[in-house]
Amino acid sequence: MVGAPDAVRFPGPGSVYLAVTIKDVARDAGVSIATASRALNRTDLVAAETRRQVREAAVRLHYTPHGGARSLITNRTNTIGVLLPDLYGEFFSEVMRGIDQTAQREGYQCIVSSARHSGPTLEAALRAMRGRVDGLVLMSPEFTGELSKRTLPGGFPVVLLNCPPSETPHDSLNVENYEGAYTMVQHFISLGHQRIAILNGAQGNFDAAERLRGYRAALGDAGIPSSPELIVPGDFSEAAGEAGALQLLQLEERPTAIFAANDGMAIGALSALRDAGVRVPEDIAIGGFDDIPMARYIGPALTSVHVDISALGERATAALLSVLRHPGRREFTRETAATTLVVRRSCGARSPQGGPAAR
Amino acid sequence: MVGAPDAVRFPGPGSVYLAVTIKDVARDAGVSIATASRALNRTDLVAAETRRQVREAAVRLHYTPHGGARSLITNRTNTIGVLLPDLYGEFFSEVMRGIDQTAQREGYQCIVSSARHSGPTLEAALRAMRGRVDGLVLMSPEFTGELSKRTLPGGFPVVLLNCPPSETPHDSLNVENYEGAYTMVQHFISLGHQRIAILNGAQGNFDAAERLRGYRAALGDAGIPSSPELIVPGDFSEAAGEAGALQLLQLEERPTAIFAANDGMAIGALSALRDAGVRVPEDIAIGGFDDIPMARYIGPALTSVHVDISALGERATAALLSVLRHPGRREFTRETAATTLVVRRSCGARSPQGGPAAR
DNA sequence: CGGAAAAATGCAAACGTTTACATCATCCCG
DNA sequence: CGGGATGATGTAAACGTTTGCATTTTTCCG
Numbered sequence: 001m002v003g004a005p006d007a008v009r010f011p012g013p014g015s016v017y018l019a020v021t022i023k024d025v026a027r028d029a030g031v032s033i034a035t036a037s038r039a040l041n042r043t044d045l046v047a048a049e050t051r052r053q054v055r056e057a058a059v060r061l062h063y064t065p066h067g068g069a070r071s072l073i074t075n076r077t078n079t080i081g082v083l084l085p086d087l088y089g090e091f092f093s094e095v096m097r098g099i100d101q102t103a104q105r106e107g108y109q110c111i112v113s114s115a116r117h118s119g120p121t122l123e124a125a126l127r128a129m130r131g132r133v134d135g136l137v138l139m140s141p142e143f144t145g146e147l148s149k150r151t152l153p154g155g156f157p158v159v160l161l162n163c164p165p166s167e168t169p170h171d172s173l174n175v176e177n178y179e180g181a182y183t184m185v186q187h188f189i190s191l192g193h194q195r196i197a198i199l200n201g202a203q204g205n206f207d208a209a210e211r212l213r214g215y216r217a218a219l220g221d222a223g224i225p226s227s228p229e230l231i232v233p234g235d236f237s238e239a240a241g242e243a244g245a246l247q248l249l250q251l252e253e254r255p256t257a258i259f260a261a262n263d264g265m266a267i268g269a270l271s272a273l274r275d276a277g278v279r280v281p282e283d284i285a286i287g288g289f290d291d292i293p294m295a296r297y298i299g300p301a302l303t304s305v306h307v308d309i310s311a312l313g314e315r316a317t318a319a320l321l322s323v324l325r326h327p328g329r330r331e332f333t334r335e336t337a338a339t340t341l342v343v344r345r346s347c348g349a350r351s352p353q354g355g356p357a358a359r
Numbered sequence: 360m361v362g363a364p365d366a367v368r369f370p371g372p373g374s375v376y377l378a379v380t381i382k383d384v385a386r387d388a389g390v391s392i393a394t395a396s397r398a399l400n401r402t403d404l405v406a407a408e409t410r411r412q413v414r415e416a417a418v419r420l421h422y423t424p425h426g427g428a429r430s431l432i433t434n435r436t437n438t439i440g441v442l443l444p445d446l447y448g449e450f451f452s453e454v455m456r457g458i459d460q461t462a463q464r465e466g467y468q469c470i471v472s473s474a475r476h477s478g479p480t481l482e483a484a485l486r487a488m489r490g491r492v493d494g495l496v497l498m499s500p501e502f503t504g505e506l507s508k509r510t511l512p513g514g515f516p517v518v519l520l521n522c523p524p525s526e527t528p529h530d531s532l533n534v535e536n537y538e539g540a541y542t543m544v545q546h547f548i549s550l551g552h553q554r555i556a557i558l559n560g561a562q563g564n565f566d567a568a569e570r571l572r573g574y575r576a577a578l579g580d581a582g583i584p585s586s587p588e589l590i591v592p593g594d595f596s597e598a599a600g601e602a603g604a605l606q607l608l609q610l611e612e613r614p615t616a617i618f619a620a621n622d623g624m625a626i627g628a629l630s631a632l633r634d635a636g637v638r639v640p641e642d643i644a645i646g647g648f649d650d651i652p653m654a655r656y657i658g659p660a661l662t663s664v665h666v667d668i669s670a671l672g673e674r675a676t677a678a679l680l681s682v683l684r685h686p687g688r689r690e691f692t693r694e695t696a697a698t699t700l701v702v703r704r705s706c707g708a709r710s711p712q713g714g715p716a717a718r
Numbered sequence: 719c720g721g722a723a724a725a726a727t728g729c730a731a732a733c734g735t736t737t738a739c740a741t742c743a744t745c746c747c748g
Numbered sequence: 749c750g751g752g753a754t755g756a757t758g759t760a761a762a763c764g765t766t767t768g769c770a771t772t773t774t775t776c777c778g
Contacts, residue, residue, distance in 0.1 A: 019434075062511075064486075064489035064490040065490055066430075066431065066490045067427065067436075067490040067491035068426065068427030068428065068429075068430040068431045068436065068490075068491070069427065069431050070427075071425075071427040072425065072427045072428050072431065075378075077427065079470070079491075086456075088452065088456070089449060089452060089652075090448060090449050090452065092452055093447065093448060093449065093451055093452035093455075096452075096455075096471075097445075097447070097473070100471065100472065100473050101473075104472065104473075104484075109470050109472065109487060109488070109491070110470065110471055110472065111438070111468050111469065111470050111471075112455075112459065112469055112470075112471050113459065113463065113468065113469065114456070114459050114460075114463075125463075127423070128468060129468070130423035131423040131424055131425045131426040131427070132426040132427070132438075132468070238652065238653065238656045242656070264653075267653065267656045267657070268656055270656070270658065271655075271656040271657070271658065271660075274658050293448075293597070294597065294626065294653070296630075297597045297601070297626045297627055297629070297630040298626070298630070298657050298658070299629065299630065299633050299657070299658045301630075
């Protein structure tokens with residue numbers, strides 16, 4: 001151990017601790033900066049003994065490469081940005097799990113930011129990330145092609161997750177919302193239900209719109225007229241589910257089944273019905289969407305449209321990493337994630353199977 | 360609009376899109392780099408007209424400052440690192456929400472990483488973040504002072520969230536696990552319960568250990584002998600709660616109350632009891648810990664030890680930012696987050712109040 | 719032992735910023 | 749009209765890396 005690092009980085013409002021640079025390591029190991037760099041990275045270009053010394057010095061001095069400086073020269077940050085609409089509930093925690101897992105496995109970090117839905121904030125978040133990330137996983141049901149033009153440098157690698165389809169040059173991955181909702185409602189119909197309500201998702205939300213479309217189509221195809229009072233607005237929150245269910249209970253002619261556009265609202269609705277003394281599924285059947293891990297544990301166990309949520313994150317990230325690795329390619333993929341109906345007690349089907357095993 | 364950017368950054372395995380630098384902006388606006396930089400940052404040093412031109416050029420060219428280059432010279436990244444033990448469930452999503460919200464409000468980004476619990480991976484994650492962040496929020500029930508020594512440069516700003524207490528020079532914030540558990544069990548006792556079981560958290564987890572300690576103390580102080588078969592191991596998952604409850608049902612003398620060390624396990628236990636035809640709270644009372652947002656919506660509504668989860672993230676982040684802003688200071692704070700018992704139906708108390716209003 | 723090839727290492731440029739300092743233009747006041 | 753103060757802008761150094769190229773050292777073979 002030769003000398004102390006030569007520079008004590010001072011209270012620039014960021015940090016106080018003494019910054020040890022590769023220069024310090026080099027000096028300590030008695031080699032040049034270049035050799036130190038090589039010894040720490042592609043180990044084949046340097047003599048074994050030298051490498052050992054450099055490594056030891058690095059450990060001893062607690063050397064940390066300065067990510068910024070490195071990315072400056074290599075033109076890559078090894079970081080992906082993740083932009084989520086908001087960080088509520090189990091759904092997003094699952095998506096993040098998939099993203100982070102995949103990114104980490106491939107040696108990437110994640111910068112995550114959740115945008116309150118307004119356009120300007122989304123834009124601000126996007127701006128703040130540019131220059132710090134190699135690519136973006138963007139999950140925003142309000143994302144438009146126009147916004148893309150305005151905020152993303154042309155050709156910047158982006159994967160759109162659950163965004164409205166647009167003609168923008170990006171890869172995309174979408175849940176089969178329409179199909180899932182259709183199947184769920186069809187299932188209700190096959191059980192004999194005719195009066196089926198929907199707790200709708202947030203206004204202007206693409207997923208919500210698609211699920212509503214599936215609901216309508218299933219009714220239409222079965223020749224069941226849809227009645228407006230059975231379509232109640234919501235926002236994906238438990239509270240909205242509760243409120244929506246109460247509203248439906250007020251109707252002269254109550255629905256016999258309720259399709260909630262996500263599990264959170266289904267759970268809220270279940271709670272409201274329980275409080276009101278309405279039996280599920282005997283009096284009213286309930287179905288949700290997403291099949292969050294908890295769905296199987298609540299009472300009664302929730303019938304839901306299963307989405308492999310963490311796989312969503314994994315696939316989006318994998319797609320992004322693939323773009324990062326093969327930058328020449330200019331084909332834009334449009335993937336979809338299939339859904340499966342998981343029948344449990346809440347819908348009143350006679351012999352509920354378990355559905356996909358829980359994680 | 361004068362010219363195209365002079366450099367097309369090429370497929371360094373990171374990115375393809377053409378990188379526009381401040382140099383391009385300067386040329387386009389007909390000024391020097393320095394003036395461009397000033398116009399984009401501290402606006403007072405430059406003539407109004409010049410500023411306008413530079414700004415326009417920046418917008419027109421989709422200029423993005425290179426975060427790395429900037430941090431190189433300013434010695435701050437405006438980014439904080441967040442290290443979470445794992446990304447399961449609503450708890451972490453809530454914590455993240457608090458962290459991200461606070462960070463964003465103060466102009467900081469978050470790099471988040473979840474570490475599988477083994478020591479080496481935690482260390483790797485820590486290493487990967489160094490040099491990219493100004494400070495760290497570290498949530499790891501396995502974090503030890505020894506590990507700190509080995510991985511963190513001396514004086515690096517870190518806030519420990521729910522970590523085992525240690526003598527390391529860092530700020531820390533801990534939930535009052537002991538007190539919360541004590542209160543919960545005491546509540547059971549006040550309701551007349553004598554045979555109270557606990558579904559314990561993960562082995563080696565500090566929070567879990569503290570909650571168990573509170574459980575034991577409450578029993579001891581009430582003169583109730585604790586019996587080993589009422590202490591069942593778990594890991595904070597719903598599945599573990601289910602399994603644990605089943606195990607308790609096998610006992611010759613069943614418990615009359617179950618304290619689950621977190622809400623996830625409580626929900627798993629509820630599910631098991633429901634399937635077994637055991638009524639809650641009449642036959643067995645149940646209490647949880649954390650009071651995740653969903654706790655009030657499940658059936659029966661879950662009595663739980665309320666923790667303001669997102670506030671946990673907020674406070675930790677605020678503490679970190681405060682350190683970043685006042686680097687001279689060498690006092691290390693040890694904050695605790697109080698808990699409150701929220702009585703709902705699952706514990707069988709006669710007149711459950713609502714507890715803190717749900718968000 | 720000589721010399722060429724191979725291996726190891728060093729030198730220096732470059733990455734995109736910010737900023738201290740120097741320079742230049744402008745203004746104001748005597 | 750002169751000159752100092754002020755304001756606007758430019759020049760260049762520095763931040764910590766990586767890497768092409770030059771240089772030195774080692775190895776190997778005849």
